[in-house]
Amino acid sequence: MYPEDHEMDKEDLIWKWICEKFVQHGKHQTSIFEVGETYFNELINRYMSIPIFNGFREVQSCRVHDMVLDLIRSLSAESKFLKILESNKDITSSQNNIRRLSLQNIEEDQETTLLANSMSISQVRSITVFPLAMTIMPAISSFGVLRVLDLHRCRIGALNSQPKVRDIGYLFHLRYLGLERTGISEIPEEIGNLQFLQVLDLDCNFEMRVLPSSMWKLRQLMSIKVLFRCYWPPGVLGNLTSLEVLETIYASPSTAQELGNLARLRELDIHFLAWSLEVEETFVETIFKLHDIQSLSITCDDVQYLDLLGGHWEPPRCLRKFAFSSDHITCSSLPVWIMRSGPAQLSNLSKFDIIVKEVRQEDVQILERLPALIHLLVWSHQTERLLVIGSDEFCCVIAFGMHCEPATQLVFRQGALLNAELVRFNLGVRVAIEDGNNDLFEIGLGNLLSLQSALVEIHWDGVTNMEAAKAYAAVKNAMNAQPRHPSIDIYMYPEKPEGTNYQNNT
Structure with a gap:
């Protein structure tokens, strides 16, 4: 489905597998995404894909060996699992009843457009479009049973032709919608029709300011990524009770309170533009209710020093990642909860990233006792x-x-x-x-x-x-x-x- 040497984002890939029902639920208390992670790791362990690390030695994406890619393409064509269109020749030879479609490096001309519009796509369940092929994509309304629509980095916000974003609201079977970096400025109210939607990626659309109020209907939504400055209408977030991943949200009294309804939340990335006592108290009350939280990332501005979450929070044993970042402020010291909880309570914490006012030798010894710690990054403004x-x-x-x-x-x-x-x-x-x-x-x-x-x-x-x-x-x-x-x-x-x-x- 991807071109040669293409870097496949780990999380995007796993969510696509889930939405295509390639991943089945595992043991009790194991999320379906964690099961998908085991699939991803197994491909790496078997040398079928090459891990790509970020700047801090975390696997962020992968790519497929050339020989493996050739094998995948051959088997996909043989079983009619996937159709990859890279040239006009591919369009001419495309078979009927295509189930999965990948539009890659096709340049537009009159013949290409006519051929593309003549393809039998009524049964397509998954389509991934790369930027160079965006202009030949058939009308969205043509895909009656589509489950996966990936338009990452396709600048549809700058196009006057297809696809019309409003038409996405009529893809009633859609489960995955990838619109990252597409240049769109709004999502139509019709998105509320997508009641099977599980994944919504709206990240890095810098002109988007408001989410539609109809999103409260997306009760099966499991993951959403959006810029933190996007406004959430009251009552929307609290109804997304299947949500497991929320990146990123601006903390206001209403959003902080509605977070308490998201009992399944595993990953939270929250941004505090203006820290107030009301928001702090509401957030602390809310975080107590999130018993399944595994990854908590907090970005904060506005005050010089912050005693993060006070001494009240007792992190759940499943907490794996914690990050606190800011351009202007720091925590006064290591959070009270990490000093009080001890190694047993934090036995799964593998990543800790924080900005603090001061680091002392005893702080180093506290962090050293965390048994699962793999990634540690500490910034301080004064130290011994x-x-x-x-x-x-x-x-x-x-x-x-x-x-x-x-x-x-x-x-x-x-x-x-x-x-x-x-x-x-x-x-x-x-x-x-x-x-x-x-x-x-x-x-x-x-x-x-x-x-x-x-x-x-x-x-x-x-x-x-x-x-x-x-x-x-x-x-x-x-x-x-x-x-x-x-x-x-x-x-x-x-x-x-x-x-x-x-x-x-x-």
């Missing part, structure tokens, strides 16, 4: 002059990040971060010199035996060019001495002065 990652600490962590301002010293003891493939941190040269670590700038990079890549920021304000160059060379030599020869990016802050003989990236 020396933080030590000790032996046998963070043994499961694959990606480790510690960014402290002003920059300090971070030292890795022998046996630390045994499985870390990626580290990112900053080194304060002035602090190291003042504390007597200026001879070798030894911070223990050679002890990270599984390291594949590193990003190091060297902050050299307040020291000489020679001292900065010495710190640079020490970090570079430590990485070069690694038996795995990991890649390294070294950045100097302030930027390196002209005429220095060390390079910014190696």
